[in-house]
Amino acid sequence: MQIRVPEDFRSLQGSYFWPKRNFVAPVIHGFDRAVDCGMTLAIYPLTGKCNDGAAMMRPQRAAPRKDKTRQVMTTDQNQDGSLPNDLSTKLVAIAASADMVAFEALFREFSPRIRAYLLKMTRDAQASEDLMQETMIAIWRKAGQFDPARGHASAWIYTIARNIWIDAWRRQRRPVFDPDDPALVADPEPDAPKLMEAKENSAAVHAALKNLPKEQVELIKLSFFDEASHSTIAERLGLPIGTVKSRIRLAFGRLRTALEDLK
Amino acid sequence: MTIRHHINDDLLLAYASGNLAEGWSLAVACHLAMCPECRRKLAVAEATAGALLEELPPEPGPENSWDRLKARLLSEPQEAAEPVKRPAKATLPEPLRTYLGGDLDTLKWRSMGTAKQIVIRTNDNETQVRLLRIGAGTPVPEHTHGGRELTLVLTGRFHDEVDSFGPGDLEDADGSLTHQPVADPEEDCICLAITDAPLKFRSRFMRIIQPFLGI
Numbered sequence: 001m002q003i004r005v006p007e008d009f010r011s012l013q014g015s016y017f018w019p020k021r022n023f024v025a026p027v028i029h030g031f032d033r034a035v036d037c038g039m040t041l042a043i044y045p046l047t048g049k050c051n052d053g054a055a056m057m058r059p060q061r062a063a064p065r066k067d068k069t070r071q072v073m074t075t076d077q078n079q080d081g082s083l084p085n086d087l088s089t090k091l092v093a094i095a096a097s098a099d100m101v102a103f104e105a106l107f108r109e110f111s112p113r114i115r116a117y118l119l120k121m122t123r124d125a126q127a128s129e130d131l132m133q134e135t136m137i138a139i140w141r142k143a144g145q146f147d148p149a150r151g152h153a154s155a156w157i158y159t160i161a162r163n164i165w166i167d168a169w170r171r172q173r174r175p176v177f178d179p180d181d182p183a184l185v186a187d188p189e190p191d192a193p194k195l196m197e198a199k200e201n202s203a204a205v206h207a208a209l210k211n212l213p214k215e216q217v218e219l220i221k222l223s224f225f226d227e228a229s230h231s232t233i234a235e236r237l238g239l240p241i242g243t244v245k246s247r248i249r250l251a252f253g254r255l256r257t258a259l260e261d262l263k
Numbered sequence: 264m265t266i267r268h269h270i271n272d273d274l275l276l277a278y279a280s281g282n283l284a285e286g287w288s289l290a291v292a293c294h295l296a297m298c299p300e301c302r303r304k305l306a307v308a309e310a311t312a313g314a315l316l317e318e319l320p321p322e323p324g325p326e327n328s329w330d331r332l333k334a335r336l337l338s339e340p341q342e343a344a345e346p347v348k349r350p351a352k353a354t355l356p357e358p359l360r361t362y363l364g365g366d367l368d369t370l371k372w373r374s375m376g377t378a379k380q381i382v383i384r385t386n387d388n389e390t391q392v393r394l395l396r397i398g399a400g401t402p403v404p405e406h407t408h409g410g411r412e413l414t415l416v417l418t419g420r421f422h423d424e425v426d427s428f429g430p431g432d433l434e435d436a437d438g439s440l441t442h443q444p445v446a447d448p449e450e451d452c453i454c455l456a457i458t459d460a461p462l463k464f465r466s467r468f469m470r471i472i473q474p475f476l477g478i
Contacts, residue, residue, distance in 0.1 A: 104333075111328065111329075113319045115324050133335070136332055151309065152313050153313075154310075155306075155310045159309055162312075163281070170281075172285040175358040176358060177356065177358065178296070181353065181356055184357075185431070187302070187303075205313075206317075209315070220315070221315055223276050224312045224315060229282065248272070248273075249273070252272055252307075255307065
């Protein structure tokens with residue numbers, strides 16, 4: 001068994017207090033997802049207030065997962081990780097123990113891509129940097145809400161960046177369903193999209209994209225990474241709008257079939 | 264509940280990419296709450312966007328980008344987000360309850376002939392969003408399509424000359440469709456109706472004659 005104290009907490013712990021006196025509340029979790037290599041105890045303050053009035057944001061703690069077989073690796077095992085494939089692991093580590101090391105690694109690896117996406121959507125360098133920062137803050141705070149069983153880490157990050165863009169740039173709200181809403185109609189086959197490890201899923205999407213004709217991938221890219229309507233895209237490509245729409249539908253349909261065939 | 268009228272791919276991709284205005288998005292989000300099949304389609308669309316995001320060429324930013332972020336994390340007071348409070352039971356799905364400020368039993372309807380309505384405000388200026396309660400067996404009022412209209416049935420049913428729509432069904436009608444939808448006789452039909460916002464004229468004269476011109 002190993003005990004890990006998040007780096008930034010170690011340097012600050014003397015100044016934390018709760019509620020008014022020096023008090024550290026150890027929160028032990030991970031027992032329900034211990035893996036053979038040992039378990040991680042994360043200790044962090046329940047409220048992040050410092051004596052000087054400053055406070056540290058802390059990500060929401062992940063709800064204990066029922067799936068005992070899912071392996072949760074500690075960041076020590078992922079020092080090399082520059083592949084987007086371990087995004088999911090990093091997010092889980094960030095949620096479980098306010099892991100600043102994992103968060104910095106995620107930042108170095110992924111923030112230039114988030115910035116690239118936001119630059120495409122805003123065509124404004126300063127705005128793309130600012131919105132990227134907002135996105136990373138949101139990722140830090142919401143890491144506990146990320147559930148590998150509900151989707152890919154990169155898809156989750158995409159939705160956060162997109163929603164921040166909608167909110168800050170378009171100044172509109174983003175209506176979303178609540179997966180835990182009592183009025184939600186539950187999936188009669190919860191296993192229907194077979195819950196593969198996020199890694200494999202992401203690899204499957206990459207593979208499916210590789211098998212599509214290049215111009216179809218381009219059109220899908222344009223519909224995701226361009227603040228332009230289909231009619232603008234059609235104009236730019238010199239194609240009738242009907243053609244653009246039907247090509248996008250075709251490409252998306254093929255992607256879906258390719259992914260369903262895997263299951 | 265068997266849903267027969269789903270979100271088409273154009274609409275789903277526009278919603279997934281964030282390019283759909285808030286009003287239309289509300290109808291899409293409510294259909295998603297009622298339709299597991301379309302939720303799976305959305306998951307594929309967002310997984311695709313995520314994979315494409317991974318493939319985007321990295322855009323270098325200012326050198327102090329990480330330091331700036333870290334400084335913010337260490338200095339900005341920020342309570343962890345409050346856990347979401349959910350009722351044990353609900354009739355209308357989220358996000359609609361949030362937009363309305365409550366569930367079906369708390370709503371204040373405004374009468375409009377045989378129907379009642381509630382206008383829902385959004386931050387886009389291209390749509391008009393209304394919750395309609397159409398009396399059992401009576402026709403849907405004010406039904407002239409100037410442009411696109413999305414109608415999501417929440418409770419009850421309505422039918423027109425060609426088709427029938429029940430809970431969760433999303434009708435996507437453009438200006439070319441002329442029909443007279445009527446609520447089924449068994450019960451009132453409650454639906455969410457999104458239309459293009461009516462043209463707003465500056466001239467008082469134009470505003471007065473607008474209803475007669477049908478624009």
